[in-house]
Amino acid sequence: MKKLKISQIQFEAKATPFQNAILLEEYFEKTKKFKPNLICTPECSNIITNDKSYLLENTTDEINCPIIKMAKSYAKENNLNINIGSLLLKKKNKKKLVNRSIFINSKGSIIKRYDKIHMFDVNISKKETHRESKTFQAGKSVVSINLNNIKIGFTICYDLRFPHLFRKLAKKGSEIILLPAAFTVPSGKAHWEIMVRSRAIENSLFVIATNMCGTHHSNRKTYGHSLLVNPWGEIVTRAKSKPAILNTEINLKEVGEARSKIPSIFHA
Numbered sequence: 137m138k139k140l141k142i143s144q145i146q147f148e149a150k151a152t153p154f155q156n157a158i159l160l161e162e163y164f165e166k167t168k169k170f171k172p173n174l175i176c177t178p179e180c181s182n183i184i185t186n187d188k189s190y191l192l193e194n195t196t197d198e199i200n201c202p203i204i205k206m207a208k209s210y211a212k213e214n215n216l217n218i219n220i221g222s223l224l225l226k227k228k229n230k231k232k233l234v235n236r237s238i239f240i241n242s243k244g245s246i247i248k249r250y251d252k253i254h255m256f257d258v259n260i261s262k263k264e265t266h267r268e269s270k271t272f273q274a275g276k277s278v279v280s281i282n283l284n285n286i287k288i289g290f291t292i293c294y295d296l297r298f299p300h301l302f303r304k305l306a307k308k309g310s311e312i313i314l315l316p317a318a319f320t321v322p323s324g325k326a327h328w329e330i331m332v333r334s335r336a337i338e339n340s341l342f343v344i345a346t347n348m349c350g351t352h353h354s355n356r357k358t359y360g361h362s363l364l365v366n367p368w369g370e371i372v373t374r375a376k377s378k379p380a381i382l383n384t385e386i387n388l389k390e391v392g393e394a395r396s397k398i399p400s401i402f403h404a
Contacts, residue, residue, distance in 0.1 A: 138286055138388035142385075157206045168214070192271075207220055212244030252295065333363075349375075372386070
């Protein structure tokens with residue numbers, strides 16, 4: 137029987153990576169009673185802003201990221217795995233940043249990286265537009281890992297709107313898909329829950345959807361409402377719009393049960 141204890145950290149990011157490293161460590165400490173196997177954080181865990189020049193000035197490369205340094209140390213000391221949902225990072229000799237998910241194992245080593253494939257180029261309203269492709273280099277690889285015989289797939293935020301990526305991950309054997317996000321408030325209200333549940337139902341797997349919440353630098357707002365959805369599409373745990381920790385134990389046998397009832401995953 138494969139079980140996994142997961143802590144999802146929904147938080148309101150501060151203005152700098154250093155401040156967010158301190159804040160996240162405080163949240164990590166609060167999960168100790170639950171004793172999670174895996175801690176998940178949202179997209180943009182190091183910095184979130186509408187101000188491109190501020191972003192370029194204040195983000196770091198991977199080697200100098202205070203959140204990676206803290207999380208590696210914490211994972212090793214506490215013998216647990218951490219998915220830093222995403223970090224906005226500089227790359228050597230590159231003008232564009234990457235939006236990168238980092239998976240750190242219980243020995244404190246980075247064992248997998250996933251760069252967001254689908255760039256958030258949208259016109260939410262007259263007041264709110266985003267052009268992620270101007271600042272970020274899109275990833276090209278579909279990424280998953282095998283953690284103690286549990287197959288986990290990686291996605292980030294806007295990837296949620298591309299069902300074929302989730303199907304590819306499911307076809308590669310994923311039983312869990314990680315979905316860190318920093319969803320906007322308007323699109324979050326309209327689409328977040330129904331899409332997260334749909335991806336879980338379509339592929340008969342767990343979706344761990346960990347969202348940023350609150351108001352950030354340059355008045356950037358995020359939706360919150362983090363979810364953990366089971367392979368039957370049921371919401372097991374949910375947060376509201378405020379900072380929260382969601383602690384959930386899941387049983388991976390539910391994946392096989394759902395797929396035996398409705399085996400659509402094997403037909404297309």
